[in-house]
Amino acid sequence: MSLSPRVIKVALLVAAATVLAIAVVQLREKGQLAELTAENIEEQLDALDPVTRAAVIARLSSDEVKKVRHETQ
Numbered sequence: 001m002s003l004s005p006r007v008i009k010v011a012l013l014v015a016a017a018t019v020l021a022i023a024v025v026q027l028r029e030k031g032q033l034a035e036l037t038a039e040n041i042e043e044q045l046d047a048l049d050p051v052t053r054a055a056v057i058a059r060l061s062s063d064e065v066k067k068v069r070h071e072t073q
Helices: 005-047 050-072
Strands: none
Touching: 005 050
16 A cells, blocks of 8 residues: 555655754853853853953953964965
């Protein structure tokens, strides 16, 4: 007994919708994790004295500039 093309299409649509729903949930979780991590980093930076905080931010900025320059070459 063969399945009708309509049943196959419905099954494929349901499978695609399920995969899409799973992907959305995973992306949302990653976004929440990134937000919590950023908040944690900001709290740690805020706890530093101003001179140390400026030095850390300068170093991080410099490192990222080097990475961007290296990637574009």
